[in-house]
Amino acid sequence: MPRAEVGSNKYVANKMKSAGLQRLRWWCEICAKQCRDANGFKCHVQSESHVRQMQVVGENPQKYIKQFSDDFQHDFIALLRVAHGEKWINANKFYQQYIAAKEHVHMNATRWNSLTEFVKYLGREGIVRVRESESDNDKNMSMEIAWKDTSAAAVKRREEIREIELAEARGGAGEEKMLKKMARRAQGEAEEKARILEARKAAKQDSASPLTQDKSASPSADPTDEKKDSDENSNDAKSADGQAVPAAPVKISFGLKTKALPPTQMKKTQSVFKRARADKENEEKPKKKLRL
Structure with missing residues (x-):
């Protein structure tokens, strides 16, 4: 059955049915055709057009594999540069973004068998930066990549x-x-x-x-000096007869009170009345006039 012409109702219906991603194992890279089930892929493989294309590829398979690998690598790195720049991103997560476009080159047509092998190759060649990190959900190690501007x-x-x-x-x-x-x-x-x-x-x-x-x-020397002074004073105080003369008492006054005389030297004071009487008596009495 021939293909539907571009723009016809059959062509539009087929496009609507094939919207979104389909199974990768039912994709034919040589013919760039996506089948919706195993029966459709079987019929496509047995078709005359597919057999003719496979005969052409069989003549030089390395050429087509190299071309598909280069295209896959170029599109992968271009999307990484535009979408994330030099920021780190999980390799598997970015691969899901890459295969969202239906017309992308599939990995089963390249010389790499898995995404991990492809990422390690890019790291060895120095095209991107690669590191291993622990994923958030699982404790398993995952690969992270970042574009390297050269x-x-x-x-x-x-x-x-x-x-x-x-x-x-x-x-x-x-x-x-x-x-x-x-x-x-x-x-x-x-x-x-x-x-x-x-x-x-x-x-x-x-x-x-x-x-x-x-x-x-000085305190230790004071007793001896005092003793010497006392001895000298005692010697001076002795008279020529050998009899000791008592020393006069020393009185200290601070000028606040008058010195008190000893009782022997104290004078008796007369009262005011007696003093007035004595003065009257001393006065000369008037003489009496005698009558002749």
Whole structure:
């Protein structure tokens, strides 16, 4: 049965039926035809057009495999560059985005048997960056990929960024050295000041030590000196006859009160009335006039 003409009702109906992704095992890469079930794929393989195409491919299969592999790699990397740039993404998740387009080159037509083998090949060739990471749902390790820009402009930009980072690192190292030097200088000055203060304190203690020794030695020397003085006073107090003369008592006054006289020297004071009477008596009495 011939194919439906492009734009006909049969063609539109077939497109609507084949909307979305179908089974990969029912896809024929040589004829670029998707079958909806196993029976349809069997009928397609037995068709005259498919047999003729397979005879052409059989003459030089490596040529077609290489072409399909190059196309698959080119489309895969182009979508990765446009969609995610240099950001990391799970390889299996990105592959699902890639095969969303129905006209993409399928992996069963390439020289790679699995996605893991294809990702490892890209990593070995330096086309993309590859790393292993633990998935969120499972504890199994999964592959992550990121596009690697190898253009001349990108390389130049990376070199400029590296030079800026090195300059900043050198500047930071210079600043750290300067700060360390300043810290050592400040520490040395502080230690020197501490030594000067300690020396001053020691000098003060040395200058004050003789006075303290004299003060501490004076109480111990006082008893003997007092004894000597007392002996000398006692010797002076003795008279030539050998009899001891008692020393006069010493009285201390602070000028607040008058000195009290001893009882022997105290004078008796007369009262005011007696003093007035005595004055009257001393006055001369008027003489009486005699009558002749």
